[in-house]
Amino acid sequence: MKISELFLPTLREVPQDAEILSHKLMLKAGIIRKIASGIYSYLPLGLRSLKKIEQIIREEMNNTGAQEILFPAILPKEIWDETGRWELYGEEMFKLRDRKGREFCLGPTHEEAVVDLARGEIRSYKELPKTFYQIQTKYRDEIRPRFGVMRAREFIMKDAYSFDISEAALENTYSKIFNAYVRIFERCGLSTVPIEADSGAIGGKVSHEFVVKSTNAGESTFVSCPHCSYAGSIDAAKSKDENLSSSEEEKPLEEVATPNAKSVEEVAEFLHIDKASIAKSLLYKIDEEFVLALVRGDDELNEIKLKNLFSANHIRQAEEEAVKKLTGASTGSIGPVKTKLKVVVDKRVSTMKNFTTGANKDGFHFKNVNIERDFTGEKVADIRKVKEGDLCPKCGTPLTMYEGVEVGHTFKLGTKYSEEMDAKFLDSEGKEKYFVMGCYGIGVGRTLAAIIEEYNDKYGIKWPVSVAPFTVEIIPLNMSDSEIRNEAEKLYKLFKERNIETIIDDRDDISAGVKFNDADLTGIPFQVIVGRTFKQNGKIEIKKRETGEKFIVEEQDAIKFIENIIKEN
Ligand code: ATP
Numbered sequence: 001m002k003i004s005e006l007f008l009p010t011l012r013e014v015p016q017d018a019e020i021l022s023h024k025l026m027l028k029a030g031i032i033r034k035i036a037s038g039i040y041s042y043l044p045l046g047l048r049s050l051k052k053i054e055q056i057i058r059e060e061m062n063n064t065g066a067q068e069i070l071f072p073a074i075l076p077k078e079i080w081d082e083t084g085r086w087e088l089y090g091e092e093m094f095k096l097r098d099r100k101g102r103e104f105c106l107g108p109t110h111e112e113a114v115v116d117l118a119r120g121e122i123r124s125y126k127e128l129p130k131t132f133y134q135i136q137t138k139y140r141d142e143i144r145p146r147f148g149v150m151r152a153r154e155f156i157m158k159d160a161y162s163f164d165i166s167e168a169a170l171e172n173t174y175s176k177i178f179n180a181y182v183r184i185f186e187r188c189g190l191s192t193v194p195i196e197a198d199s200g201a202i203g204g205k206v207s208h209e210f211v212v213k214s215t216n217a218g219e220s221t222f223v224s225c226p227h228c229s230y231a232g233s234i235d236a237a238k239s240k241d242e243n244l245s246s247s248e249e250e251k252p253l254e255e256v257a258t259p260n261a262k263s264v265e266e267v268a269e270f271l272h273i274d275k276a277s278i279a280k281s282l283l284y285k286i287d288e289e290f291v292l293a294l295v296r297g298d299d300e301l302n303e304i305k306l307k308n309l310f311s312a313n314h315i316r317q318a319e320e321e322a323v324k325k326l327t328g329a330s331t332g333s334i335g336p337v338k339t340k341l342k343v344v345v346d347k348r349v350s351t352m353k354n355f356t357t358g359a360n361k362d363g364f365h366f367k368n369v370n371i372e373r374d375f376t377g378e379k380v381a382d383i384r385k386v387k388e389g390d391l392c393p394k395c396g397t398p399l400t401m402y403e404g405v406e407v408g409h410t411f412k413l414g415t416k417y418s419e420e421m422d423a424k425f426l427d428s429e430g431k432e433k434y435f436v437m438g439c440y441g442i443g444v445g446r447t448l449a450a451i452i453e454e455y456n457d458k459y460g461i462k463w464p465v466s467v468a469p470f471t472v473e474i475i476p477l478n479m480s481d482s483e484i485r486n487e488a489e490k491l492y493k494l495f496k497e498r499n500i501e502t503i504i505d506d507r508d509d510i511s512a513g514v515k516f517n518d519a520d521l522t523g524i525p526f527q528v529i530v531g532r533t534f535k536q537n538g539k540i541e542i543k544k545r546e547t548g549e550k551f552i553v554e555e556q557d558a559i560k561f562i563e564n565i566i567k568e569n
């Protein structure tokens with residue numbers, strides 16, 4: 001490809017709405033362009049890299065025995081009604097009607113579609129296992145689209161769905177695909193940590209997120225143990241129960257005035273007590289029920305854990321109006337004593353003695369509150385967010401926290417969807433059984449962004465060879481010098497003959513400086529420079545974009561040199 005003909009609109013200025021580096025670079029280097037919030041077009045360079053990632057995914061998925069298919073993006077409401085997800089998916093689902101008024105959505109994921117296919121077509125255990133995958137556009141009306149294609153509203157996903165005869169067989173399929181994921185991300189130049197995760201709206205039992213650590217582009221928070229293999233997303237992570245129970249004598253309950261003190265900090269300061277001796281009370285609406293949740297004053301409540309505790313679909317903090325109505329007080333003054341509400345107590349709170357809570361009366365708190373004596377907790381459970389320094393649930397080492405980008409997600413679904421959609425096969429004894437399923441996603445665009453987030457410097461992108469839009473860029477420094485021009489064109493032809501993906505900066509009205517800047521910005525792994533050294537002694541300069549190293553080689557050795565480096569990679 002000749003750069004003079006390539007559609008490569010680079011930008012000098014950093015676009016204002018781009019917060020993270022990869023997003024800025026994708027705009028600057030002519031990789032993507034925005035058409036609406038969270039909706040992007042891929043330009044030629046971007047599309048070439050995207051296709052490379054897709055190809056790596058294809059090869060590795062095919063190796064597991066999975067078969068590629070292609071579902072439609074537009075899906076009828078009826079199949080979503082069978083699983084209840086037409087409602088459950090909520091506002092994130094893009095919905096539309098056809099001219100006859102029939103309802104459809106733009107698929108945010110394809111479990112319903114694949115189960116609908118399988119239940120009509122796969123009849124016998126002899127046809128199992130089967131794994132289908134597709135690389136296709138997904139639609140999710142994200143509340144906060146951001147970071148360019150990292151969290152977009154239209155994005156390309158590789159999604160796969162497996163069908164097995166039993167949990168044991170699923171285990172085998174799951175581990176094959178899990179290993180394929182490790183290889184896929186490795187080949188893309190990303191080191192990922194597989195993390196035990198919450199299954200979110202997809203449901204199911206076990207799930208792993210493949211996370212790339214990233215301080216700046218972190219989309220989610222994760223914890224990991226520096227000593228053993230334990231890792232978890234903040235939504236699901238646990239910590240070791242510490243023995244905190246105290247032998248303190250129970251003191252008499254005491255109501256104290258706390259004028260204007262609402263937050264835990266304010267109450268602690270006013271009463272000269274430690275935050276950890278306060279139990280924070282929060283009123284939640286969990287599906288249709290109101291629940292008072294208690295966590296220690298220095299802890300944060302984990303809404304996902306609380307939601308899962310009730311196997312609920314929706315959770316939100318109660319509005320002030322409901323708080324007033326149900327407790328007689330406003331949010332900063334509510335508590336568990338003498339309440340008719342169902343109370344859920346975090347495990348840590350359950351070990352506390354003589355603690356402080358709101359008195360369900362504005363401007364007042366109770367001191368010396370004790371469980372059993374002053375109120376009963378309906379449930380005691382782990383509903384707090386794990387914090388830096390909490391102890392690993394497996395080995396007891398203090399946990400560390402970091403930000404990361406989830407590029408892939410694998411789930412063991414079991415029979416959740418096949419039961420809901422009545423999808424069965426006949427087993428070897430002729431008995432009807434529900435398919436045991438797994439599902440497996442990779443964000444293709446997000447992976448591309450994560451690669452750029454990882455591979456860059458102040459001059460631009462530094463593509464790993466495996467996903468670079470081109471491998472080599474030939475830079476003739478002066479096109480009006482016929483020797484230079486001829487040599488560059490000769491090399492261009494030779495590289496192409498060797499099937500090395502090559503681009504030539506044949507623009508003749510551009511200074512050498514601009515060519516270098518553009519080459520560094522677009523980040524092709526090898527720059528083959530035909531200029532001063534060529535004029536002096538017929539030699540070629542090769543710059544490795546990744547390290548900035550420069551090598552002077554004989555003209556006839558240029559191809560060998562690059563082929564060798566590629567081989568080494
Ligand atoms: P997240 O927690 O980031 O919202 P998710 O759990 O909703 O992700 P899945 O439903 O598991 O995501 O989708 C599979 C993969 O698709 C994710 O691992 C991620 O790489 C990608 N993905 C999900 N949502 C988006 C999005 N809005 N934009 C780009 N990629 C996405």
Ligand code: MG
Nearest residue numbers: 092140142200
């Ligand atoms: Mg999501």
